[in-house]
Amino acid sequence: MIITFITAPILGRLLHPSDFxxxxxxxxxxxxxTMIQNLGLTQAIIQRRTITKGQTNTLFWLSLLLSLTxxxxxxxxxxxxxxxFQEPRLIAVIWVGAALTVVSVIxxxxxxxxxxxxxFRLLAVxxxxxxxxxxxxxxxxxxYTRSYWALLVPLACTRFLNLIVAAFAARWFPGRPVWDEAARQMIGFGAGLSMFNILNFLARSADNLMIAKAHGSVALGFYDRAYRLMLLPLTQATWPLSRIMTPILSRLQGDPEEYRITYISSVSLLMLAVQPGLLCAVIYSDATVALLLGSKWAEAAPMFACLGFAGLxxxxxxxxxxxxxxxxRMRDLSIVGLVxxxxxIASFAVGLPWGPLGVAVSYVISDYALRLPFIWYMTGRAGYVGVGDIYRTVGPHACGLLMSASALVLIKASLHAPSLIELGGILAVTYAINSAILIMFRSKRRLILQVLKVACRSVMLHRTSRKGRF
Known part of the structure; x- marks a missing residue:
């Protein structure tokens, strides 16, 4: 996240919005x-309790065949x-992207x-x-080039590095496939997950395609920067955690209570870490965009504020x-994806006549009015985490955000254009207010105290190990 915060404003100043x-x-x-070529088979490998090398070979060769096709x-x-799209430069970009999809699946x-x-430590490295x-x-x-190719380099670097390092670290190289009942079950699991991913991807991509066709690449550039800036704290926090949580929760299916506690504790800490910072960035969207992207991206600030509200x-x-x-639960996941x-996509179509900002506003309204309650219902109607657990988990954080937002609005009334130092102070105040409200709830107070104890114990163990080495 630190590296992204450093490079985003540099690239935003060096390149033109049309490049983005x-x-x-x-x-x-x-x-x-990239998504459909895998058919959800990597998640099938992670979720499966037992798996053989022959079965992994089967999934690999199937994925590679689809990728080449x-x-x-x-x-x-x-x-x-x-x-x-009336964009000749798109040909070369798609060709390079197609080659990277093959590298990715390998x-x-x-x-x-x-x-x-x-x-996880090796994956983090x-x-x-x-x-x-x-x-x-x-x-x-x-x-040196002021070229849009600079935006594809990080993706290509990550794909090649994953291929080289992971293959040697896992000590796995493809061999003869084995087609058995377990392989067929994993393909069925992956197909259900892939259906959700396809539906979700279409929804996440439709706005870009609609805006590009109706309003051009410059308007899309502003919208895309606003959307990616909103997603930055979410993806940087949830992606590493999801890599950890999915295999861990898969192994806790035999212990429903431990499963529930592990999930609730994890998402509570995630919300505590991300939501106050995102709320501060939304309320001070003009200053946030100017700081991270530069003054020429000011048109993206209202879009970022709107989309960030959904990000909460x-x-x-x-x-x-x-x-x-x-x-x-692939059937339930597919239903969630379809709805x-x-x-x-319907909300994008409704807001499209009013430009990128209209798309963002329409999306947020439909998100809170329809998708949020539906996803909560589908999540809690079966499994180890019920609807009541969801409300008890999210409720205290909602109270904390409401109190923090009220304080930020009052501060903004007297401080319209904060400096970098002032913005940092406002951010600290936001986290302090949010934490103070959460401590008033017993479950959150116990969780925060438990985390502090673990952190203190880790520090003490680290100091002890260092003294032992000396």
Whole structure:
């Protein structure tokens, strides 16, 4: 996250909004192929209690065959897609993206095995190295060329690094496939998950495609930066945690109470860490966008504020997938995907005549009015975490955000354009108010105290180990 906060304003100042719009136009196309070529089989490997090398070989060769087929299709369709969006540069971008999808699917299998074996420290090292090297190369290319290719370098660097390091670390190389009943069950599991991913991806990408076609790449560039800035704290926090939680929850299915406590504790800490900062950024959206992207991106501030309001509840809602996947509830997950994607795309269409800001406003209204209550109901109607657990978990955080928002609005009335130092102080106040409200609830107070005890114990053990070495 620190590296992203450093590179985002640099790239935002070196490149033109149309460059970001070009990559944002290609992202749904490349991302769709990247997603469906795997068929959810990596998650099937993680969720499965027992698995053999022959079964993993079967899933690998199936994924690779699909990847090569779809990549070939992208190479053929690239000129037609460029003509449709009236963007000749899109041809080369799609060709490069198609090649990266093949690299991606080869590296996913050993990464899934590392995740299954809970080798989180190694996975973190791989991620961090990929981010650092990719960011450095991306900024260097942007500095010397002012080219949109700088935005693809971090992705390519991560894909190749995952492939090389994970394959050797997992000590896995493809061999002869074995087709048995377990392999068929995993393919069925993956197909259900893939259906949800496809529906969710269509919903997440439809806004980019609609805006690109109706309002052009410049308007899309502003919208895409606002959307990605909103997603930044969510993805940086939830993606590493989801990599940990899915295999852990899968192994706790035999202990429902421990399963429930583990999930509730994890999402409570996630909301405590992310929501106050996102709330502060939303209320001070003008200052946030100017600080992170630069003054020429001021048009993205209202879109960011609107989308960030939806991000407040998505901090929790995005974690419900852990429950569906770890419990193997693929039918419920597919229903959630169908309803969510349909309503999301419809909201984009409603707001499109009013431009990118209209799309954002329409999306947020439908998100709170329809998708939030529906997802909560579907999540809690079965499994180990009920609807009541969800309300008891989220309720105290909602109270904390309401009190924090009231204080921030009062502060903003007297401080319209805060400096960087003042903005940091406001952020600290937001976390302090939110934490003070949460401590008033017994369950949250116990959780916070437990975390502090664990942190203190870890510090003491670290100091003791250092003295022992000396």
């Amino acid at each position: 719009g070009l990559i944002a136009t290609s992202a749904p196309i490349i991302g769709f192929v 779809f990549a070939t299709g992208l190479f053929v369709l690239a000129p037609s897609l460029a003509r449709y 590296g996913e299998q050993p990464m899934a095995l590392l995740t299954r074996n809970l080798r 791989i991620d961090i190295i990929g981010i650092i090297v990719g960011a450095a190369l991306g900024v260097a290319i942007a500095w 509840h998505q901090t929790f809602t995005s974690t419900t997938g852990w429950l569906f996947i770890s419990q193997g 969510s994607s349909t309503s999301t």
